[in-house]
Amino acid sequence: MGVEKMTVNILATLNSNYLKPLKIMLKSLFFNNRKLDFAIYVMHSSLTEDEIRDLRRYVEGKGHQLHSIRIGSDVFHDAPVLPHYTKEMYYRLLAFKFLPEEMERILYLDPDILVINSVEELYKMDLDGYLYAAAYHDLPPVKEINKIRLNQYEMDAYYNSGVLLMNLELQRRLIDEREIFDFVRENRAKLIMPDQDIMNALYSKRIKTLDEVIYNYDVRYYSLYKLRSGGEYDMDFIFKNTVFLHFCGKKKPWRKNYSGRFHSVYKHYEYLDY
DSSP: OOOOOOEEEEEEEOOGGGHHHHHHHHHHHHHTOTTSEEEEEEEESSOOHHHHHHHHHHHHHTTOEEEEEEOOTTTTTTSOOBTTBOGGGGTTTTGGGTSOTTOOEEEEEOTTEEEOSOOHHHHTOOOTTOSEEEEBOOOHHHHHHHHHHTTTSOOSOOBOTTEEEEEHHHHHHHOOHHHHHHHHHHHGGGOSSHHHHHHHHHHGGGEEEEOHHHHOEEGGGHHHHHHHTTTOSSHHHHHHHOOEEEOOSSOOTTSTTOOOTTHHHHHHHHHOOO
16 A cells, blocks of 8 residues: 655645746646645636636646636725735735635745745644744845835734745634735835735734745845855755745746846756656
C-alpha cells in the first residue's frame, strides 16, 4: 500500500490577464512538490468557461483538483471601491466566506511567483492564535514609507500579502467585513495597495512573521539581500532554501523587455515541458 499524500489547499484570485502567469506559477509548484496533492481554488468574477476548462485540463492532468469560485456581480454590491481598484480587492480578505466551511487553512499565492522548493513545512506551520502567516520586506524604503502612511494604526511591520498562509477557522470568528468597509471609507485617500493596507492596519498584531528570504523573496533586491547577509544569501543559498521567488513591482517577467536577474529562471519554468 502506498502512503497517502497530504493535500495542500492553494488560493489564487485573478482575472484573464493573469492566467498565463498563474499557469507558470502552478507548473513550478507541481514540479517542485511532487510528494504533495493540491486543491487549487480560483476566485474570480470574469473568467470564461473556456478559460476555466483549459486551466482544469492542466491541473487535473497533473493529478490535482481545481475548484472555480465565481463571485457574482451582486456580491459586495454595497462595498466601497476605489478609482483604480474594483470589488476584487476584497477577495483575499474575505475568501473565508466563499471557501468550504470545513476548511481550516489555505495558502494564498500571487500569480507573479515561482515556487522553487517544497511548501510542506510552511503549510504545516502552527497558526494557533494567528489569522495569517506572512513575510514583511525588511528594506528601509518599503518598510518606513508604509508605516508612515498608515501611522495612526499600531503596526510593527508592513507585511506583503503575496504569500499568505490563512487560518480560516480564526478568520471566520474574528474578521468582520463591516469593519473592513468602514476602514476603506475612512482611508480612501491613503490606500495605495488596498487589501494589503487593510490587512496590515487592522490585523498586523495577528500575523505570524515568516522569513522573507525563504518565503517571499523579492527578486528586485538580490544584491541587497546578499550584501546584508555578508554574502550568505547567494544563488546557491536561494536555490537550496528559498521557497517563493516573488516578482514584485510593475516590471513582470512574462512581458517583453524584462531584464531582471531571475529572468532566465522564470523562462526556464515557462518553457518547461511539465
